[in-house]
Amino acid sequence: MVKADATTNSTATSFMNGVPELLLLRLLQAREMYGYELVQAIRDETRDAVQFGEGVVYPVLHALEKDGALKSRRKTVNGRSRVYYSLTAAGRRRLGDLTATWLKVSEAIQGVLTGARHAEAI
Amino acid sequence: MPKLFEDLRARLLVAGVAPRHIRRYIAELEDHLADLRTDAPDEATAAARLGDVDTLAQPMLSRPEFRSWTARAPWATLIGGPIVAMAAASAACFAVFAAIILSIKAMNPGRAIEPMWLQNMVQGVVYVLVFIAPILIGWATAAQAVERRLAPHWPIAGLLVFAFVTGTLDIGVNFPKIAGEHGELRIGWGLWGDFSTQSSGIRIGLNFILTATPYLLWRRRVAALAT
Numbered sequence: 607m608v609k610a611d612a613t614t615n616s617t618a619t620s621f622m623n624g625v626p627e628l629l630l631l632r633l634l635q636a637r638e639m640y641g642y643e644l645v646q647a648i649r650d651e652t653r654d655a656v657q658f659g660e661g662v663v664y665p666v667l668h669a670l671e672k673d674g675a676l677k678s679r680r681k682t683v684n685g686r687s688r689v690y691y692s693l694t695a696a697g698r699r700r701l702g703d704l705t706a707t708w709l710k711v712s713e714a715i716q717g718v719l720t721g722a723r724h725a726e727a728i
Numbered sequence: 729m730p731k732l733f734e735d736l737r738a739r740l741l742v743a744g745v746a747p748r749h750i751r752r753y754i755a756e757l758e759d760h761l762a763d764l765r766t767d768a769p770d771e772a773t774a775a776a777r778l779g780d781v782d783t784l785a786q787p788m789l790s791r792p793e794f795r796s797w798t799a800r801a802p803w804a805t806l807i808g809g810p811i812v813a814m815a816a817a818s819a820a821c822f823a824v825f826a827a828i829i830l831s832i833k834a835m836n837p838g839r840a841i842e843p844m845w846l847q848n849m850v851q852g853v854v855y856v857l858v859f860i861a862p863i864l865i866g867w868a869t870a871a872q873a874v875e876r877r878l879a880p881h882w883p884i885a886g887l888l889v890f891a892f893v894t895g896t897l898d899i900g901v902n903f904p905k906i907a908g909e910h911g912e913l914r915i916g917w918g919l920w921g922d923f924s925t926q927s928s929g930i931r932i933g934l935n936f937i938l939t940a941t942p943y944l945l946w947r948r949r950v951a952a953l954a955t
Contacts, residue, residue, distance in 0.1 A: 642763040
């Protein structure tokens with residue numbers, strides 16, 4: 607579903623599960639956006655480090671909406687009708703929880719990778 | 729619809745994803761592809777960035793919340809659903825009859841016998857409920873099964889049960905013939921009802937043949953078109 611770089615494999619794919627959800631919630635925290643806009647924003651903000659098969663963003667958006675984390679509305683801008691998504695109060699709470707979990711996990715992994723724990727033990 | 733989306737739709741339907749989720753997904757993918765076409769240098773790049781059928785299907789298939797009730801509980805939607813629809817249609821008609829009759833009585837307190845137009849209308853609706861509605865509801869069930877590319881065993885079982893239930897259905901309306909007499913609205917099941925010229929066995933057989941045969945032909949045609 608998500609690839610970290612050109613050397614993507616199934617392990618990387620499953621390891622990245624949950625990342626699209628986190629990124630989508632984070633981007634929608636700022637303003638309402640439509641699917642294509644979200645995908646481009648992810649590409650830009652991660653400098654292409656996180657790439658989606660672009661269409662797969664929609665099941666994630668639909669599932670988040672079904673869970674009440676997002677709401678959607680069809681809006682016409684410059685003659686183009688698109689579905690815009692925005693964050694709900696439940697979505698903000700979910701973003702807070704996911705961010706906290708992600709930071710905790712990434713800090714732990716960072717510690718393992720840099721050997722901080724081993725250094726302390728020695 | 730581009731072939732990519734037709735293939736994706738077929739893949740998701742066979743896997744039991746609810747048609748409403750598929751429609752919405754494909755509608756947004758079409759919007760997305762239109763945006764990609766304006767940005768990407770060529771059609772192939774746009775298609776590659778969107779993803780192939782496998783890539784696009786996987787995230788829908790991995791989420792059980794997108795599965796239809798027909799896929800989760802086919803016995804409920806294909807066997808229970810038509811019976812509930814028939815019961816709802818019958819109840820709605822009876823409620824409308826009762827409301828009309830009570831309104832007429834309220835407007836004409838001295839009137840003992842319902843007007844002939846009302847008696848004819850009610851008898852006509854009863855015949856539609858008994859003879860036409862089972863076929864229409866059966867066709868709707870068949871359409872649902874064909875659209876979702878279901879294996880035939882559940883739809884056939886559903887149509888058979890529905891044919892039995894509707895073939896033995898006995899709906900009757902008797903209006904008072906003389907002043908002071910009570911009228912009667914009734915619904916029930918039995919092997920021999922008011923429609924004595926049409927035995928229940930014949931009605932069961934007819935209902936089943938008239939719904940199962942088009943279903944099987946339609947299903948075969950859709951399968952042939954898909955291949």
